[in-house]
Amino acid sequence: MTVELICVGTELLLGNTVNTNAAFLSEQCAMLGLSMYYQSVVGDNPGRLEGLLQAAKGRSDIIILSGGLGPTQDDLTKETAAAVMGKKLVEDSKAREGIQQFMAKRGREITENNWKQAMVPEGCKVLYNPNGTAPGIIIEDGDTCMVLLPGPPNELIPMFEEQVYPYLHNLQPEVICSRMVKLCGIGESAAETEILDLIEGQQNPTVAPYAKTGEVHLRITAKAESEDAAYALIGPMEEELQRRFGSLVYTDDPQVTLEMAIAKLLEGRQLTVTTAESCTGGLLAGRLINVPGISSYFKEGHITYSNEAKEKILGVSHDTLERYGAVSAQTAEEMAKGGARAAGADICVAITGIAGPEGGTEEKPVGLVYISCWCKGRILTQKNLYTGSRSKIREYSVASALTLLRQAILEEGNTQDSQ
């Protein structure tokens, strides 16, 4: 089945807003095994929207619209979609009640135009919205299914996940299942090269790589007549990916992030960690503290941006800073060792580098970043040279530091196991 997206909103045409809804909906449709060939953005203009809807109706089985369901006169997505599908608008009493409750709970006054949001195309399926006043709508006729969703992501995402995903899943003659294998410590093209033979000529299951900063996610998707049959197709492919990528795989759970996988390793081995950051200035600690409940394993971290702070807090020797400079393997290692001591932690990850745009030299260019991980007396140090903006260099440094931290914990585990 084919699907297309139409996002309605002048704010998208003016560039006020990045269209994250399109990325979310596209990924969800891919997971559902729907083929998407077109996405469009149009303003709150009924004539142009109608033109797009007519074209979409002629070429796609499912049309998903987002935005333009608000209470104002400008919001005309529902009216236009109903007209294209030949439906009248009627009031839905449950939607009216929902609006009343939503506004009452927030102590906001209901204005006359709010009731416009309780009008729905006759015979449609209404998607009630606990997070806002605009209900979503599914309109069906023989050939086409139109899904109308509110624009704000905090309303659209739960409505899609809870109500639209199961609905579209049921429309499919086949079951689609997928699993995600997440890798760290390998680049996208290297990962792709490793599995080119699997990607080429693939039919069912398929493998698709998604590049993230410092990570590669591989989604395996299979279609079959039942869930069991789909997972039976996925299983051997997942084993093959596990075999090829080994310890680079940090999870096969789509909900688990790299920092969550690390937190679990820390918990399993009862290790505490701290950070000593220079150019990343707290972003590494910020990533670790993304994980709820990390507080048992991460108690404190230090941002030592100046040389004085590196000496005072971490005990980096003045001589090392003078002789090798603040951006050097020696300084990184002393930062890691001193950071662990200062915090009384089992592990410390230290980062020192030149994020630019100024401050680079021939010998130590912008993008040169040393990362060192001290783990109970053993030390791993990495020299990296990144390209890109100041913020890109810092983001990649954090991703590499997390990968190095994971490696250090895994090696520590192996050492323990072999003792």
Place this chain on the structure above:
Amino acid sequence: MTVELICVGTELLLGNTVNTNAAFLSEQCAMLGLSMYYQSVVGDNPGRLEGLLQAAKGRSDIIILSGGLGPTQDDLTKETAAAVMGKKLVEDSKAREGIQQFMAKRGREITENNWKQAMVPEGCKVLYNPNGTAPGIIIEDGDTCMVLLPGPPNELIPMFEEQVYPYLHNLQPEVICSRMVKLCGIGESAAETEILDLIEGQQNPTVAPYAKTGEVHLRITAKAESEDAAYALIGPMEEELQRRFGSLVYTDDPQVTLEMAIAKLLEGRQLTVTTAESCTGGLLAGRLINVPGISSYFKEGHITYSNEAKEKILGVSHDTLERYGAVSAQTAEEMAKGGARAAGADICVAITGIAGPEGGTEEKPVGLVYISCWCKGRILTQKNLYTGSRSKIREYSVASALTLLRQAILEEGNTQDSQ
């Protein structure tokens, strides 16, 4: 003049990538005063792309395409666009040379398909690309102008800013100028309410609000026959906005971020700052260290996630933690005071809160965040209640902390001035 965007790339249809190019190009076109009515995304499929291009040619003066200029057989944007515009492809020797140099500099081998990227439509304007191997292209015929840009943002953005923006600016019969007034410490709807009378019925200049996390940016745009005339229209509007928003305006320079504005205030008043973060775990320091050259004013910061760390590093009293809890105004204030002392800084911003998703109670719900700023003996403390995910709560906390820091520096300045 009208413009439309066509972004080419299967990765967008699969949701692997968020379409930030569309937001960037839309904002640039709005700044140029071009009217955008449509954006589309299509895969690397010449048939569907040709259909879209034909439709676009019939309704828009300028068509901007991004993506599909790579070296592989799949990349067919250039071939399809040239066919629609009735142009043959010919080799451009300067583009060929550029590819050679780009690859040589990186020590990468040139494969046969790289030379495909040196082929351009006859009679077109070639946009040379120092950041990649795909040159951009401008094809003109009587009525339509097509602009082809490479997909990677680090190639597309500089190419647009340096080569396409001036080109499109010249096509315009009128000059378009704009200025950005950036506000912190006020929400989008409150800001909009303040200027509703200016927005309603506006013609020239126009004011458009752009909501950012914890900030609102107001863009004033004017069209006129000359730059001087455009700025003459902008001037009184900018004064009016300055008058209405007063010290909430932190800059009128589009390049200046809130942390840059704060760094400038610190420099002007020769004040040093440090941070003491709990739930934001380094993200506030990370924002300050976004500013190149901040090292003179920010030397170190502390992440004190556990109660022990708050006591040990910041000297928060055990009694305070016991009596009021880690998330309280009292703890935030002791963190700020102790952080400044530990770092020997003039100012310390402290954050302590419940970012969730667990850990909330009736009395102290998820989203409760105290921010305290100690500045040379004076202290400002703020209680906030945010909604949203863990990461949203942390982002908003950081934005509020920067706003409070700015306020503290401004007040310190006033105190000094009045002494």
